[in-house]
Amino acid sequence: MLDSLLIANRGEIACRVIRTARAMGIRTVAVYSDADAGAMHVAMADEAVHIGPSPAAESYLNIAAILTAAKRAGASAIHPGYGFLSENPLFAEACAEAGIIFVGPPASAMRAMGAKDAAKRLMEQANVPVVPGYHGDNQDTDFLAAQAEKIGFPVLIKAVAGGGGRGMRRVDNAGEFAAALASAMRESKAAFGDDKVLIERYMAKPRHIEIQVFADNHGNAVHLYERDCSIQRRHQKVIEEAPAPGMPRAMRDKMGAAAVQAAKAIGYRGAGTVEFIADASNGLREDSFYFIEMNTRLQVEHPVTEMITGQDLVEWQLRVAMGETLPLVQSKIPLDGHAFEVRLYAENPATGFLPSTGKLRHLRLPACENGVRIDTGVREGDEVSIFYDPMIAKLIVHGADRTQARKRLCAALEAVQIAGPAGNAGFLRAIAGHPAFADGDVDTGFIERHLALLVPATDSLVDDTVLSLVCLAVLASRAQAACRAAAGSDDPFSPWYRTDGWRANAVGRETLRFMSNGAHAAVMVEHAPGGTLLHLPGGEMQAKGVLADGQLTAELGGRKISAGVNVDGLRITVMRAGHAHVVDVHDPVHDAELDEGVGGDIIAPMPGKLISVHVKAGDKVGKGDPLAVLEAMKMENTLTAPADGTVAEVNYAAGDQVDEGAIVICFTRPE
Ligand code: ADP
Ligand code: ADP
Ligand code: MG
Numbered sequence: 001m002l003d004s005l006l007i008a009n010r011g012e013i014a015c016r017v018i019r020t021a022r023a024m025g026i027r028t029v030a031v032y033s034d035a036d037a038g039a040m041h042v043a044m045a046d047e048a049v050h051i052g053p054s055p056a057a058e059s060y061l062n063i064a065a066i067l068t069a070a071k072r073a074g075a076s077a078i079h080p081g082y083g084f085l086s087e088n089p090l091f092a093e094a095c096a097e098a099g100i101i102f103v104g105p106p107a108s109a110m111r112a113m114g115a116k117d118a119a120k121r122l123m124e125q126a127n128v129p130v131v132p133g134y135h136g137d138n139q140d141t142d143f144l145a146a147q148a149e150k151i152g153f154p155v156l157i158k159a160v161a162g163g164g165g166r167g168m169r170r171v172d173n174a175g176e177f178a179a180a181l182a183s184a185m186r187e188s189k190a191a192f193g194d195d196k197v198l199i200e201r202y203m204a205k206p207r208h209i210e211i212q213v214f215a216d217n218h219g220n221a222v223h224l225y226e227r228d229c230s231i232q233r234r235h236q237k238v239i240e241e242a243p244a245p246g247m248p249r250a251m252r253d254k255m256g257a258a259a260v261q262a263a264k265a266i267g268y269r270g271a272g273t274v275e276f277i278a279d280a281s282n283g284l285r286e287d288s289f290y291f292i293e294m295n296t297r298l299q300v301e302h303p304v305t306e307m308i309t310g311q312d313l314v315e316w317q318l319r320v321a322m323g324e325t326l327p328l329v330q331s332k333i334p335l336d337g338h339a340f341e342v343r344l345y346a347e348n349p350a351t352g353f354l355p356s357t358g359k360l361r362h363l364r365l366p367a368c369e370n371g372v373r374i375d376t377g378v379r380e381g382d383e384v385s386i387f388y389d390p391m392i393a394k395l396i397v398h399g400a401d402r403t404q405a406r407k408r409l410c411a412a413l414e415a416v417q418i419a420g421p422a423g424n425a426g427f428l429r430a431i432a433g434h435p436a437f438a439d440g441d442v443d444t445g446f447i448e449r450h451l452a453l454l455v456p457a458t459d460s461l462v463d464d465t466v467l468s469l470v471c472l473a474v475l476a477s478r479a480q481a482a483c484r485a486a487a488g489s490d491d492p493f494s495p496w497y498r499t500d501g502w503r504a505n506a507v508g509r510e511t512l513r514f515m516s517n518g519a520h521a522a523v524m525v526e527h528a529p530g531g532t533l534l535h536l537p538g539g540e541m542q543a544k545g546v547l548a549d550g551q552l553t554a555e556l557g558g559r560k561i562s563a564g565v566n567v568d569g570l571r572i573t574v575m576r577a578g579h580a581h582v583v584d585v586h587d588p589v590h591d592a593e594l595d596e597g598v599g600g601d602i603i604a605p606m607p608g609k610l611i612s613v614h615v616k617a618g619d620k621v622g623k624g625d626p627l628a629v630l631e632a633m634k635m636e637n638t639l640t641a642p643a644d645g646t647v648a649e650v651n652y653a654a655g656d657q658v659d660e661g662a663i664v665i666c667f668t669r670p671e
Contacts, residue, residue: 009081011377014041020314029073033059077101086297103321112266113294117160126265131290133200154202159188165235204281211259215268223256230442240301245440307339307398338405346390348422355390362419362566366412371398417564419573426579430454464536476547477567513586602665604658619647645669
């Protein structure tokens, strides 16, 4: 009886499995590490059990802790998700010993496919075409170099225990071979505890095309067509789609049959993926695809298959685990339209794709309509931690054909708004919009070839439109702060709380200074009766806008524009078209306050003229309350209370000139 399921994973895949289990009436049990106590998968499950400290090795990879949790919660089955323990035969065996159903293939099938060399030998025996190369036991450097020569350069050295693109080196000529071999072996030893390698011919114009397979306990095995995962960076998937562009019907049938044969050869059960590399130098051809490896688990990119077949693969997994036969026979599996998946990562394309961590201060994903599906495991306010994979969400789109699906993908990516950690939505949008991608002209070298176009230059300041939005965000958030302050004051109509640059008998002007990507810009803001005029680097612009719920609705020179805005102190993030523009407002007062710590006296950070003084001796003020406004460097700077306290003395009046370092207000804090 499978009536209660523990999910030995976290993040989006844990949430995704919980959704299907719940729909099937199965009780769900989450597990979590210290870092995940408040995570989405914990909140979603019917029950959650703590399994250890944040590092995965002490929690999500701890077999004993997970089995204890399963027993405590009375779970009758365990779904491993992907990654972590999903391809660990010891875990599958430990589940069986504990009398718990492991939702996955038998340990023997995992072992058969666990090492790439053994898997290739097995596939050769089953008459599945494999990439030509050497996958024997001799690991002598000279011997391997001779094999490489025989195969013909370029070759690919691969760790037999490898995964996630690690332990892999492309070698273009004999002179580079020995060094590349040594480095592949070192990397593999460190990552997988094993330095054994194999050597393959490096395909010309390689396309990664994989087949989703499924088998049950009753001798049935089917495939659910292919996924093309050729858009890769460093041998890791970035965009996946189904069906493969330009895939001839006969080739699909042949690859599908080869994959089913591979599954049958190892007594497979449940969901698996047989990965092939195709040489696409003459287009996709029946005689030019080769087995590379099999992943004995549910794949990250399984949703694209769900979108074109209308099937729920997690439901299939659970049914097979319960001993049922496969829900559909081969001829009844639909193939409808086209689907893409992109992986939204907390990483920064501009810094060579360094992972980016921190709190997701603003997170808006496109609405799930018009073929859009979102699989995520985080919410706004959650932390992207250093402990786990920095994936924020998978965005999946379906369309009647590739063109429609791709247009929907572009639109969906433009709706992504992320502030806090850096994100790759803009990069993904650039790929999706590239003419070669639109033509389906994909191969694993695509990103590298077009990198300069796909990753925008970083040494320039944001454009005038973004600068205008930043100015409006500054003005709007300042207005909101003043409203909050006024709400607590005796006189909400006091002119001191006006934030439109109000000045008796004058048109208000101020200069806002910004820094972004190391470049500086200044915008003179003129508050005229008719609205706000911005003097931008590229010219003047009439601007107005409303900021509500993190969305700025602006009118710039008669053009209506909306954007996501996050204000975090002096850091403003404007999110538009999938890009997050981070701009720091330069505030000398703030800088001076930081220098002074939160001391009692309010000191002029630079020479200037006091525009207004809002307090008198004896006033009680709260932290952050505006005390006075100083005009300096063409900018209005509000001097605020560094803490709750009492004004002891005010040394200057509005209109006075003050010197740098002058004590404007003496301020006492309660003991
Ligand atoms: P797939 O082959 O399923 O597309 P990848 O090869 O892209 O997966 O990912 C490599 C591995 O990284 C996954 O099999 C998994 O081990 C790990 N991984 C990726 N994302 C996550 C995640 N969110 N949680 C846990 N592990 C992950
Ligand atoms: P991993 O276990 O790291 O996923 P794979 O064997 O699946 O290793 O290969 C990962 C990626 O490396 C493939 O998706 C493909 O882009 C590239 N690759 C693998 N084998 C070849 C090959 N023989 N020629 C060209 N590219 C290859
Ligand atoms: Mg692979």
